[in-house]
Amino acid sequence: MRYSLSKVASLATLALACALASPSNAVELSKHLSTIVSPEPIVRIAPKYPINAARSGREGWAELSFVIDKEGDVSNVLVKDTSGSNDFAKEAIKAAKKWRYKPAFENGKAIQQCVNTVRMDFKMGESASEGTVGVSRRFIIKYKKAKKALEEQDYKEVDTQLALMMKRKSMHLSEHNYMHMLAAEYEKAKGNKEKQLFHLSRIAKSFVRQDDEKQELSILYQMFILQVEFNEFRAAHNTYNRLIKLDSAKPHLGKLDKIMAKVDAAVASDGDLIRLADIKGNDFWTADLVRNEFSLTNVDGSLHTLDVRCVNKRHVYTIEEDNTWKLPASWENCSIYVYGEPKTSFKLIEHPLGT
Incomplete structure (x- = not known):
């Protein structure tokens, strides 16, 4: 027997740190955020x-x-x-x-x-595009226990139930999504924005059904705000493009456009753009660039290889201490893959355009 949890996640409060007011016409993005x-x-x-x-x-x-x-x-x-x-x-x-x-x-x-x-x-189910809809009885029991524990701020029990969910080897994408929605809510309650963004991104990559547009708006909006906060500007641009296609986002287009205008101004500014990075489970960390000159600094651990992949070029470099790279302007829409030892942390600094 399967159950629907279409109303599990409530719509997040759409509030920004500063007062924003702008016409809802789309801002003109810089060429560094252009469509690939x-x-x-x-x-x-x-x-x-x-x-x-x-x-x-x-x-x-x-x-x-x-x-x-x-x-x-x-x-x-x-x-x-x-x-x-x-x-x-x-x-x-x-x-x-x-x-x-x-x-x-x-x-x-x-x-x-x-x-x-x-x-x-x-995906399985009647429609390969949607996958299996609903969740199993076994899953919903664990989910309800975790949800109740979160409401009561019993974080130890939330950890226990989430761990049990993650151990299951037969989860459908709909179950994955509900688990990640709960985990995102949990990390938000603890103030861990990085992990909150991780779980929100998981949901956004595998929406099984998009009939609950308010829920989709909530997830994408939270993602967008966090991506901007972490200087993940290419990712924020992609999320923005998804948001503006939602009918339920129309009342918020002015705010979204204003934020994207600020992103565009930040990319074109003469200040450095800094991102904190660390190599976790994989042997690499990846980022989408918005500028063509960048450095890897403050390395705590060991880095050895940089793989630069652009739409029209690929090049592999050996990493040495406090390296700086300036990519030719003809290399378009570049992403980097930084290889090193697990648990290595460092900073990615993108330098001003034209320097």
């Missing part, structure tokens, strides 16, 4: 559904980055993120390696291309 032109695919093989996952009814997704060579073949496939299952990531990699793209040309010569975000979804 996707390479043109010729062949895209669908990934196989892992047998064990299908048998247990497990759903998930994998997000990849890869390089397209001058002949249009895919190489250097990198798993950027997953819903937590390695078997989905493996099948996504196998499929991506069989893809082919139309070669890109620059000044009459074939060039490398990079695709920094491709997500493959593994």
Whole structure:
């Protein structure tokens, strides 16, 4: 028996730290936040559904980055993120390696291309686009216990129930989403904005159904505010583009536009843009750049390799102490992948344009 939890998350209070008022016309974003032109695919093989996952009814997704060579073949496939299952990531990699793209040309010569975000979804149910809707009795028991504990500020019990949920090997994406909604609410209550953003991002990547638009608005709005706060400006730009498509966001467009105007001004300013970084479970940390000159500083631990992937160029560098890189202006929409030892922390500093 399955249950619907469509009203689980309440709409967050849409308040900003400062008073904002602006017409709801979209701001003109800087060229550094411009829309990425996707390479043109010729062949895209669908990934196989892992047998064990299908048998247990497990759903998930994998997000990849890869390089397209001058002949249009895919190489250097990198798993950027997953819903937590390695078997989905493996099948996504196998499929991506069989893809082919139309070669890109620059000044009459074939060039490398990079695709920094491709997500493959593994969903079951009547509609592959939606996946399985509803949650199991076993899940809802744990969820209600955690929800009650959170309301009573019994954080030890919340930790226990969330850990039990995460141990389940047969969760549907709808169950994943409700778990992450609860976890985001929990981290917000504790004041841990970084973890709150992590859980909100998980939900945003795998909405099973978008019939509760108020809930979607709440999730995306909270994400947007946190992304701006953490100087994740490219991610904020993408979230903004999703928000303005929602009918329920219309009363807030003026505020959203005002914030994006401030983001645009920050990118074009003569001040440094600083992000705190640390390598966690993976052996790399990734960021989308909005400027072409940057440094990696205040390294606590060990970094060794920098992989720069742009729409029309890829280059790998060796990292030395307090390195600074200035990428050619012709390298467009670049993302970086910083490799090092686990638990290494550092700062990414993007320097003013034109310096």
